[in-house]
Amino acid sequence: MLRNILLKSSGNHLKFSGRYLKSSALLGSYRSKVSYYSTKIQTKLTSENYPNVHRDSRFKKLTSDDLNYFRSILSEQEVLQSSELEDLSFYNEDWMRKYKGQSKLVLRPKTVEKVSLILNYCNDEKIAVVPQGGNTGLVGGSVPIFDELILSLANLNKIRNFDPVSGILKCDAGVILENANNYVMEQNYMFPLDLGAKGSCHVGGVVATNAGGLRLLRYGSLHGSVLGLEVVMPNGQIVNSMHSMRKDNTGYDLKQLFIGSEGTIGIITGVSILTVPKPKAFNVAYLAVESFEGVQNVFVRARQELSEILSAFEFMDSKSQILAKSQLKDATFPLEEEHPFYILIETSGSNKDHDDSKLETFLESVMEEGIVTDGVVAQDETELQNLWKWREMIPEASQAEGGVYKYDVSLPLKDLYSLVEATNARLSEAGLTGDSPKPVVGAIGYGHVGDGNLHLNVAVREYNKDVEKTLEPFVYEFVSSKHGSVSAEHGLGFQKKNYIGYSKSPQEIKMIKDLKAHYDPNAILNPYKYV
Amino acid sequence: MLRNILLKSSGNHLKFSGRYLKSSALLGSYRSKVSYYSTKIQTKLTSENYPNVHRDSRFKKLTSDDLNYFRSILSEQEVLQSSELEDLSFYNEDWMRKYKGQSKLVLRPKTVEKVSLILNYCNDEKIAVVPQGGNTGLVGGSVPIFDELILSLANLNKIRNFDPVSGILKCDAGVILENANNYVMEQNYMFPLDLGAKGSCHVGGVVATNAGGLRLLRYGSLHGSVLGLEVVMPNGQIVNSMHSMRKDNTGYDLKQLFIGSEGTIGIITGVSILTVPKPKAFNVAYLAVESFEGVQNVFVRARQELSEILSAFEFMDSKSQILAKSQLKDATFPLEEEHPFYILIETSGSNKDHDDSKLETFLESVMEEGIVTDGVVAQDETELQNLWKWREMIPEASQAEGGVYKYDVSLPLKDLYSLVEATNARLSEAGLTGDSPKPVVGAIGYGHVGDGNLHLNVAVREYNKDVEKTLEPFVYEFVSSKHGSVSAEHGLGFQKKNYIGYSKSPQEIKMIKDLKAHYDPNAILNPYKYV
Numbered sequence A, B: 001m002l003r004n005i006l007l008k009s010s011g012n013h014l015k016f017s018g019r020y021l022k023s024s025a026l027l028g029s030y031r032s033k034v035s036y037y038s039t040k041i042q043t044k045l046t047s048e049n050y051p052n053v054h055r056d057s058r059f060k061k062l063t064s065d066d067l068n069y070f071r072s073i074l075s076e077q078e079v080l081q082s083s084e085l086e087d088l089s090f091y092n093e094d095w096m097r098k099y100k101g102q103s104k105l106v107l108r109p110k111t112v113e114k115v116s117l118i119l120n121y122c123n124d125e126k127i128a129v130v131p132q133g134g135n136t137g138l139v140g141g142s143v144p145i146f147d148e149l150i151l152s153l154a155n156l157n158k159i160r161n162f163d164p165v166s167g168i169l170k171c172d173a174g175v176i177l178e179n180a181n182n183y184v185m186e187q188n189y190m191f192p193l194d195l196g197a198k199g200s201c202h203v204g205g206v207v208a209t210n211a212g213g214l215r216l217l218r219y220g221s222l223h224g225s226v227l228g229l230e231v232v233m234p235n236g237q238i239v240n241s242m243h244s245m246r247k248d249n250t251g252y253d254l255k256q257l258f259i260g261s262e263g264t265i266g267i268i269t270g271v272s273i274l275t276v277p278k279p280k281a282f283n284v285a286y287l288a289v290e291s292f293e294g295v296q297n298v299f300v301r302a303r304q305e306l307s308e309i310l311s312a313f314e315f316m317d318s319k320s321q322i323l324a325k326s327q328l329k330d331a332t333f334p335l336e337e338e339h340p341f342y343i344l345i346e347t348s349g350s351n352k353d354h355d356d357s358k359l360e361t362f363l364e365s366v367m368e369e370g371i372v373t374d375g376v377v378a379q380d381e382t383e384l385q386n387l388w389k390w391r392e393m394i395p396e397a398s399q400a401e402g403g404v405y406k407y408d409v410s411l412p413l414k415d416l417y418s419l420v421e422a423t424n425a426r427l428s429e430a431g432l433t434g435d436s437p438k439p440v441v442g443a444i445g446y447g448h449v450g451d452g453n454l455h456l457n458v459a460v461r462e463y464n465k466d467v468e469k470t471l472e473p474f475v476y477e478f479v480s481s482k483h484g485s486v487s488a489e490h491g492l493g494f495q496k497k498n499y500i501g502y503s504k505s506p507q508e509i510k511m512i513k514d515l516k517a518h519y520d521p522n523a524i525l526n527p528y529k530y531v
């Protein structure tokens, strides 16, 4: 019925290259193979890059007694120790190769009890500890700054229990997200969160960062879907709150504090989470819009008309797609012409025909009204994945010319794109943008617009102090003036520790610091970060 | 197409008395008119009913100086004062007329600044304070135990802002839930929470209790949908966290602590919440099932097949419907015969035809397989409301013979009904159940089975110490042995203060108490309750 339809309405055209997709269990899995960031950069030590940050002398330097103790409670495979920094670079360097610590000791305990013994000892001895999951975090939170001990959760990697009636999964913190998702997929459920790093990041890691990702629009944040946690406190106390109830109103909801705490008040060792029924059908449409106002209109309409089946609403500006094109060399651009803005819409639901029909009605109406001027709908899984690539390739493409300044912000929808415009204007005024040898290629905007989340990437030919000064604190001030967030989903870590004041009031920051002191009085967990 | 179809499959029959409903803006609103609990009982003072609970002598008794201070900062309408208890009974007695305090002073400030001045003064003077919303709570949390000052939020009742693009509503805490819902309904959105008390309870009150209600299955808990709060701390400090971002990872998510804190660590004065697109179509089906295993099967199937349009899944046992029948005198029972279990399914979505078709396919298959043995689908709004009444009338009907012992628990789905069976067996063994003059009519089970939430009501002819001892701690021990919650949605309040240990470990309780002490060192907020 819908195969190869060419809709013509008020001059706009929409290619339905066909829409009968099979149930797409694969959806998203190609994403984990996309490598966003260049790994060719030679990483400098963080302590050299940031000479103003000093090692806190309260922390003990590891002695042979300490090592002997750790060896006495752990097996050989659970201890990685070396005086050669390069041996441990996998643990010392972050995913972007932007931050590099100098730890000489990585512990990879296999049981919660061992995590507890380690922390208890470190707390008594004032040894600083960095909890590490899959080390895919983007704010330098998962690697040491100086000689902190690295506590990796990688060996705590068992699925504990899955209840196919309720859809509740209980697993160790170190289970890789993709493994957890595959496990529940086999039982007709789906993890309520998906992101590009799924092949490496841990379930505990995404909880510790309160990651957002591609399904948040539909399934909400982890604050709603995590039902229980097991946490080892800085003093080694194991707090078992692995509850599996959707509803429990007996006392303050303590687990919420640990969701997004980035390893600063406890080590998450177990997660209990509500998964969602696996959708039977997926659709992806790629649309052209002539203004950002149009993007907003399409979003409001999609939310009302696609409503319960809308599962992603991403936008990309013109420049972001030109950059993507330069990387996706063999790929044909989905549309015939270029446009100022593009939207990627994903629907997922339990009935393919119904979803097709809803999407068709929706698209017909927004085209008829001239809000959408061109568009294409994926015909099969390959096309679906190809359309997603035009969104997914942007981060990598942004730094192809040399480097990129990345900002991950929340803004009111109406102000979302004006940050990109203001940034471009500012960089031009400063005479920094243009052909080589000007340092700036341009600022592009894209992101989870359905969640009010903009990714602003400033593509540069080189890292440059003038560019940095032109951008910061300008970007943070802009976000602050619109009551937005300077970190929508990536967290604070080391990178944004000093910028929290742009999104939180002094009172809120004080309350946050008070809680840190309450739970980690010796401040051994993840120092130099967060607040 | 679907009008008046009689489906016959493997001996089971399903009456489709027709299914074309109009968009049901009214849905749920009749519920606020249902009065669940008898109000004829003469309430005894809580202090007399619980002679073991003593007034904490640290709290100051109000003096004329205190009154003068309050009168100096508040207008006449903001102060209700009387030495005659009956004048203030509206504020001193709870909704069930089970608890009765002796406060002689009710303050109803009109601004947040006044709330702040009041708390600051009370904290300095050690005056105990009970925050009160709509006073519809079911655990005695909203009324004083002794002479605590009542701080009513009823005069803080303005909608502050609504953004029709994002669907984010900001309002004062004292806005009545139904008013908030009507307000956003006019703009094609819906409040993500609905409950029987909506005509009286406050937005701030539902946040303070973390109420669950009828839409939780679909839209999740308030921990996911509340985006920001404005809170006045016990010392009078106003913490403005009225954020309106879906995503913000800058620091611990402080607001989460106040969701479900039942007025023990701060007064909620403002709420920012994400509303949901208003569904265009509703369906309700009332089904018969022969076993509780069948109920579980239907739930798993509904979750998979109705998936994104499933918005309520309630179950009722046979006895609950016999009781309801005794109250719904003029109403015809929806089905021809009696069955051991009934299920009420509600769907809501954006396309009536699609929803009808999904529901039809689903019902055909579960009937064909013999899991559902009889059923009816509402034809119009009146029928839809009538079907809901068979679920909604149960609480009132449960206490028609005299009284009721109510338990609101979370249990793993598979164990949910065994609590009702075990309770009935235990009461019979004790010789307490039977015709008059035996005290117990019987124990019935019903509730939000889709959330693992059982309401166990023991209908009695009189309140009786033998019955109470047979039930408690038996019920709590049962719940505890299955790792359930002794309070799924109503909270702890005064009633369950001493039972938290059945659902939380000593460590968790200690952490909860530590937070209480951290935020309210003088313990002035809502004493004698929670933990």
Ligand SMILES: Cc1cc2nc3c(=O)[nH]c(=O)nc-3n(C[C@H](O)[C@H](O)[C@H](O)COP(=O)(O)OP(=O)(O)OC[C@H]3O[C@@H](n4cnc5c(N)ncnc54)[C@H](O)[C@@H]3O)c2cc1C
Pocket: A036, A095, A130, A131, A132, A133, A134, A135, A136, A137, A138, A141, A142, A153, A173, A194, A195, A196, A197, A200, A201, A202, A203, A204, A205, A206, A207, A208, A209, A210, A211, A212, A213, A214, A262, A263, A264, A266, A267, A268, A269, A489, A490, A493, A526
């Ligand atoms: C290609 C790519 C795509 C991404 N896409 C998204 C996206 O769409 N949305 C999004 O929100 N994020 C995204 N991210 C960033 C995201 O934060 C991480 O991928 C993920 O949340 C981190 O998990 P991890 O296990 O790797 O944690 P790590 O990077 O190891 O750690 C992150 C932080 O959590 C702490 N931590 C880790 N594990 C624990 C634990 N068990 N207990 C206590 N603390 C712990 C660490 O100390 C650190 O502060 C992306 C990253 C990459 C590389």
Ligand SMILES: Cc1cc2nc3c(=O)[nH]c(=O)nc-3n(C[C@H](O)[C@H](O)[C@H](O)COP(=O)(O)OP(=O)(O)OC[C@H]3O[C@@H](n4cnc5c(N)ncnc54)[C@H](O)[C@@H]3O)c2cc1C
Pocket: B036, B095, B130, B131, B132, B133, B134, B135, B136, B137, B138, B141, B142, B153, B173, B194, B195, B196, B197, B200, B201, B202, B203, B204, B205, B206, B207, B208, B209, B210, B211, B212, B213, B214, B262, B263, B264, B266, B267, B268, B269, B489, B490, B493, B526
């Ligand atoms: C007919 C009926 C049906 C119900 N159905 C459900 C249901 O389906 N699901 C469910 O979960 N509950 C249900 N409830 C109980 C539910 O807890 C309350 O209706 C509602 O959550 C309380 O709101 P309220 O404004 O009346 O608060 P109140 O009863 O006034 O207060 C409740 C608690 O919160 C505190 N509090 C109130 N406002 C504030 C504030 N602004 N700041 C700080 N603390 C505050 C009070 O001190 C008290 O401890 C029902 C109650 C009734 C009477």
